[in-house]
Amino acid sequence: MNVYQVIPQYAKMLGNIERWLDKAAAHAEAKKFDIETLVQARLAPDMYPLVRQIQSACDTAKFSACYLTGKTPPVHPDTETTIAELRARIQSCRTFLETIKESDVAGWEERKISPKWLQGKWVRGDQFLLQMSIPNFYFHVTTTYDILRHNGVDVGKQDFIGSIPIRD
Amino acid sequence: MNVYQVIPQYAKMLGNIERWLDKAAAHAEAKKFDIETLVQARLAPDMYPLVRQIQSACDTAKFSACYLTGKTPPVHPDTETTIAELRARIQSCRTFLETIKESDVAGWEERKISPKWLQGKWVRGDQFLLQMSIPNFYFHVTTTYDILRHNGVDVGKQDFIGSIPIRD
Numbered sequence: 001m002n003v004y005q006v007i008p009q010y011a012k013m014l015g016n017i018e019r020w021l022d023k024a025a026a027h028a029e030a031k032k033f034d035i036e037t038l039v040q041a042r043l044a045p046d047m048y049p050l051v052r053q054i055q056s057a058c059d060t061a062k063f064s065a066c067y068l069t070g071k072t073p074p075v076h077p078d079t080e081t082t083i084a085e086l087r088a089r090i091q092s093c094r095t096f097l098e099t100i101k102e103s104d105v106a107g108w109e110e111r112k113i114s115p116k117w118l119q120g121k122w123v124r125g126d127q128f129l130l131q132m133s134i135p136n137f138y139f140h141v142t143t144t145y146d147i148l149r150h151n152g153v154d155v156g157k158q159d160f161i162g163s164i165p166i167r168d
Numbered sequence: 169m170n171v172y173q174v175i176p177q178y179a180k181m182l183g184n185i186e187r188w189l190d191k192a193a194a195h196a197e198a199k200k201f202d203i204e205t206l207v208q209a210r211l212a213p214d215m216y217p218l219v220r221q222i223q224s225a226c227d228t229a230k231f232s233a234c235y236l237t238g239k240t241p242p243v244h245p246d247t248e249t250t251i252a253e254l255r256a257r258i259q260s261c262r263t264f265l266e267t268i269k270e271s272d273v274a275g276w277e278e279r280k281i282s283p284k285w286l287q288g289k290w291v292r293g294d295q296f297l298l299q300m301s302i303p304n305f306y307f308h309v310t311t312t313y314d315i316l317r318h319n320g321v322d323v324g325k326q327d328f329i330g331s332i333p334i335r336d
Contacts, residue, residue: 122335131177131330138310
C-alpha cells in the first residue's frame with residue numbers, strides 16, 4: 001500500500017460527501033426548510049460548522065497530496081457560503097487529486113514533511129500519512145456526516161463507505 | 169507502509185479515547201452529573217450511542233487485524249454498560265493488538281477478506297484495509313469524539329490526534 005492508493009481513496013470519500021448533500025437536499029425539500037441553514041450547522045458551539053468541516057476535509061486531502069509529492073497546492077480562499085459553492089470546492093479538490101500520478105509519489109515514505117505550524121521541525125512521510133493525514137481527513141469527513149445525521153438527513157453507513165470492490 | 173504500521177496506529181487511537189474519557193469524567197464532576205449518562209448519549213435517535221461506537225471501534229480494529237493475519241479474534245460479548253467497562257474493553261482490545269507481530273501480516277495485501285455478511289464473496293486485503301477498515305475505524309472513533317464534544321466535554325483536535333513523532 002502506498003500513498004498513490006490513499007489519494008484516490010480521499011477523492012472517493014469526497015465524492016461520497018456530494019451524495020450526502022443530495023440526500024440533504026431531499027430532506028430539506030421534504031421538511032420544507034432552507035438547505036442553506038445546514039452550511040452553519042454544528043455539533044457544539046465551539047466546534048467548526050459544516051462549511052469548515054468540508055473545507056478542512058478538502059484541504060487535508062489537497063495539502064497531504066502536495067506535501068507527499070512536492071507539488072504546489074492550488075489556492076482555495078475558503079469563501080464558500082452555500083451548498084452549491086461547497087460542491088464546487090469538493091469538485092475542484094477532486095479534479096486536482098486526479099492529476100497526481102504514481103510517479104509523483106516516489107520516495108514519499110522518507111520525505112520530510114514540514115507544515116508551517118511545525119516551525120522548521122518535521123515528520124517523516126509515512127508517519128505523517130498514517131498518524132496525521134488519515135486521522136485528520138476522516139475526522140472532518142465523519143464530522144460532516146455526523147452534522148448532517150444530527151440534523152435528520154437520511155444517510156447511513158453504506159453512504160459513508162461508498163462503493164467497495166467486492167469479488168466473486 | 170503496511171498493515172503492521174496500521175495496527176499500532178489503531179491501538180494508539182483507542183488509547184486516545186481513554187484520555188477523552190478522563191476529560192469526560194472531569195466534566196461530569198465539574199458539572200455534577202452522572203458520567204454514566206454519557207454511555208447512552210447519541211447524536212441522533214437512530215444512531216448508535218457512545219457504548220456501541222466504542223465497541224465498534226474496538227471490533228473494527230480487532231477483526232481487521234484478524235482478517236489480515238488469519239488470527240482468531242478474542243470474544244467480546246458486547247455487555248458493557250458503564251464507562252469503567254468500556255475502558256476495560258479498550259484495554260483488552262489494545263492488549264490483543266499488541267500480540268500481532270510483523271511476521272503475522274505477511275501476504276496481507278493479497279489476502280481474500282470474506283466477512284460473513286459478504287456471503288462467500290470477498291475483498292482483496294489492501295482494498296479492504298484502505299476502503300473499509302480504515303474508514304470504518306475512524307468513523308466510530310470520530311463519532312465517539314463528536315458525542316463527547318456535543319455533550320460539552322473539553323476535548324480538542326490535539327486530543328483526537330494524540331502524540332506525533334516530530335523531529336528536529
